[in-house]
Amino acid sequence: MIKNSTLTRAMTEDGSVRIVCADTTAIVRRAHEIHKTSKTMTAALGRCLTVTSLMGSLLKDDTDTITLQLKGDGPAGTIICVSDYKGNVRGYAEDCSVELPPNDLGKLDVGGAVGSGSLGIIRDFGSGEPYVGISPIVTGEIGDDISEYYATSEQTPTVCALGVRANTDNSPKAAGGFLLQLLPGADEALIPQIEKNVTSLGSVSKLIEVGHTPAEIIEMVFEGIPFDYFDEIDIAYTCTCERDKYKRALVSMSEADIAEIVSDGKPIETECRFCHQKYVFTGEEILAARKDMKK
Numbered sequence: 001m002i003k004n005s006t007l008t009r010a011m012t013e014d015g016s017v018r019i020v021c022a023d024t025t026a027i028v029r030r031a032h033e034i035h036k037t038s039k040t041m042t043a044a045l046g047r048c049l050t051v052t053s054l055m056g057s058l059l060k061d062d063t064d065t066i067t068l069q070l071k072g073d074g075p076a077g078t079i080i081c082v083s084d085y086k087g088n089v090r091g092y093a094e095d096c097s098v099e100l101p102p103n104d105l106g107k108l109d110v111g112g113a114v115g116s117g118s119l120g121i122i123r124d125f126g127s128g129e130p131y132v133g134i135s136p137i138v139t140g141e142i143g144d145d146i147s148e149y150y151a152t153s154e155q156t157p158t159v160c161a162l163g164v165r166a167n168t169d170n171s172p173k174a175a176g177g178f179l180l181q182l183l184p185g186a187d188e189a190l191i192p193q194i195e196k197n198v199t200s201l202g203s204v205s206k207l208i209e210v211g212h213t214p215a216e217i218i219e220m221v222f223e224g225i226p227f228d229y230f231d232e233i234d235i236a237y238t239c240t241c242e243r244d245k246y247k248r249a250l251v252s253m254s255e256a257d258i259a260e261i262v263s264d265g266k267p268i269e270t271e272c273r274f275c276h277q278k279y280v281f282t283g284e285e286i287l288a289a290r291k292d293m294k295k
């Protein structure tokens, strides 16, 4: 029995440091079912989904969304993940079947699958211009890349720990991570203690595998530092695709293109990249929708 994925938020009592920590095993398991990820890609996509959910939980308004766009030149191709403000997340990689031999450390070679390139973070606030930040991919191991992004693009010192452990059938055994941030005016004296705690933690996915909750992991990170829990929320792999959205996109095609489809008599099939749901439309349906729109 797989527990729901959960995310816990907390802050030091003096407001210096905030942390969000999640057990994303169920989310990564769902992604594995949808995308049939290889072992390496279970880890690569799993880490991206985890951190996107963590970043999503830091958004303020219920219409806000955040998109992680990892554009590497490795065999995985581009990886895209999107989260809402409650940490519900969806994602895909261009090639989810990439399998590589373990890296020099004997770990799943996520960095090799991702390659080098750029990491883009897009915050969409429902209306107006989205905020876009870009930084170079450092190692492709995702956690390092996110820390680098926050340091260079948002000047926020951040520790990002992410981990996914896979079973022999490539499905995830345990997945999760945390994002810890020093807030403006933070008490620098806390840093050595936090560094010490984080170093002695070991791997987050190992902690989750042996049954530790996000709240317990936060307790370990803040060992010796007074802190308060903010809340604990359920998070899930959630796709937001709708037949109508695809229809609207098709309606915006040129009249000539639509006419060609109608004369072919073949239906148009679209497929959601996040959940593989298929939507089928006839040319007549698109044409009728276009006429309705012009009224």
Ligand SMILES: [Zn+2]
Pocket (backbone or CB within 6 Å): 239, 240, 241, 272, 273, 274, 275, 276, 277
């Ligand atoms: Zn979908």
